[in-house]
Amino acid sequence: MNKQAIFDEWMGRARKRFEERNPKSAIMYEKTQKYLPGGDTRTSVFFKPYPVFTAEGKGCRFRDVDGHVYIDFLNNYTALIHGHAYPDVVKAVTEQVKHGTVFATPVESQGLLAEMICERVKSVEQVRFINSGSEATMNAIRTARILSGKSKVVKMEGGFHGSHDIAGVSVFPTLEECGPVSRPRSAPSSRGIPKSVLEEVIVVPFNNKEVTEKLIREYQEDIACVIVEPILHAAGMIPQEDGYLEFLRDLTRKLGILLIFDEVISLRLGFGGLQGLYGIEPDLTTFGKIIGGGFPVGAFGASKEIMKIYSPQEKGSIYQSGTFNGNPVTMVAGIANLKALTPDVYERINSLGDSLRRGVDLAFERSGIKGMSMGLGNLSNLHFSSERIRDYRGALRGNFEAMHLVHLGLLERGINIAQRGETSVSTAVTEKEVSSYLTAFEECLAEVKPFIEQTAPNLIQ
Numbered sequence: 001m002n003k004q005a006i007f008d009e010w011m012g013r014a015r016k017r018f019e020e021r022n023p024k025s026a027i028m029y030e031k032t033q034k035y036l037p038g039g040d041t042r043t044s045v046f047f048k049p050y051p052v053f054t055a056e057g058k059g060c061r062f063r064d065v066d067g068h069v070y071i072d073f074l075n076n077y078t079a080l081i082h083g084h085a086y087p088d089v090v091k092a093v094t095e096q097v098k099h100g101t102v103f104a105t106p107v108e109s110q111g112l113l114a115e116m117i118c119e120r121v122k123s124v125e126q127v128r129f130i131n132s133g134s135e136a137t138m139n140a141i142r143t144a145r146i147l148s149g150k151s152k153v154v155k156m157e158g159g160f161h162g163s164h165d166i167a168g169v170s171v172f173p174t175l176e177e178c179g180p181v182s183r184p185r186s187a188p189s190s191r192g193i194p195k196s197v198l199e200e201v202i203v204v205p206f207n208n209k210e211v212t213e214k215l216i217r218e219y220q221e222d223i224a225c226v227i228v229e230p231i232l233h234a235a236g237m238i239p240q241e242d243g244y245l246e247f248l249r250d251l252t253r254k255l256g257i258l259l260i261f262d263e264v265i266s267l268r269l270g271f272g273g274l275q276g277l278y279g280i281e282p283d284l285t286t287f288g289k290i291i292g293g294g295f296p297v298g299a300f301g302a303s304k305e306i307m308k309i310y311s312p313q314e315k316g317s318i319y320q321s322g323t324f325n326g327n328p329v330t331m332v333a334g335i336a337n338l339k340a341l342t343p344d345v346y347e348r349i350n351s352l353g354d355s356l357r358r359g360v361d362l363a364f365e366r367s368g369i370k371g372m373s374m375g376l377g378n379l380s381n382l383h384f385s386s387e388r389i390r391d392y393r394g395a396l397r398g399n400f401e402a403m404h405l406v407h408l409g410l411l412e413r414g415i416n417i418a419q420r421g422e423t424s425v426s427t428a429v430t431e432k433e434v435s436s437y438l439t440a441f442e443e444c445l446a447e448v449k450p451f452i453e454q455t456a457p458n459l460i461q
Contacts, residue, residue: 057084133288134162158392293333382421
């Protein structure tokens, strides 16, 4: 029996158990497919045979429609840093809704949330609110193009910056699509991305200073900006190595190229984001997720000198608007969310995240399976791999079949993570929940070890 046949057999058994446990989710999935392609409106939450449908959530737990309770280590892909139905956010939103949800006028809460962000992030003096991280990176890139008069954008291979065309380049390419490491190809992550867009994006390997510098210098006359996540999250929570981000800051400053930090995810790692922890000041920063308290949000910010192009009082200002930009419900939710994120709180959840990663690594060691947990602070990602992960290609060489089996195994044991192994720790989590996760994970490793022995003996220690 070949590797694919063995995986199909193992996955078939795991999916059968899942279907037996979740009949109501199956019914809902079948119904919603009539009006929603694929039964949902968000590709990232889909997995086979079908995702569970949620009934309610509170704190670090949620209950699905079949009555199963899960400890949530995904938190809507890091957006819910205080967990579900956080009381301060619920109170703020409830009060605001009584007085109106959105107006075609400014409201005080916009300025209050903007002030909180600017006080935390040293490089940012002013911000503009939009409604998603995708909009944030799109507008930040446009700003860089306006200011520089240039058009090309440098991004990391495996870097995720949302769903607009430029962001959709080389997010999840196969190893064949990647091309040589010395000159990665600009590969479309979706059909419909024009060739002209691919020609405007220069892809470089994360943590590879030599290739990055070579390509940036080669195209420096045409480059508007470099955009980077301070931690490469969708590729597997890969942190910088050997001062790669400092290197990017020095190189871009030397060449007069704008540097954008995409802190949509990484703002949850520290009071001033990862740029605060690393002591690096980019030219522009994008925000999302936690600044909205669980409501749709995005923002981009920079110095007053850069952001003044968006002031209608300035001659030749840029028109940038949106019906729900800075809506009062999101603003008050964001204010309540950030107020509760003090340096001590960051320290606590980051410490729990460190404990989780150490526990995962120990579980791998005890199981006799090669693997690791990558990440920083409260962000982590599982990798079934025998090599140290330092870039997208390294992560891509991991064993995803084992990860898919473990994902279903964890759900069966009441632990919710992303299918690709991503986890985050909310403030609602305690050492007890981390211990529950690690116990379940160790059980899953024991369960999948025979599969790994059959299909990937190189991962057996």
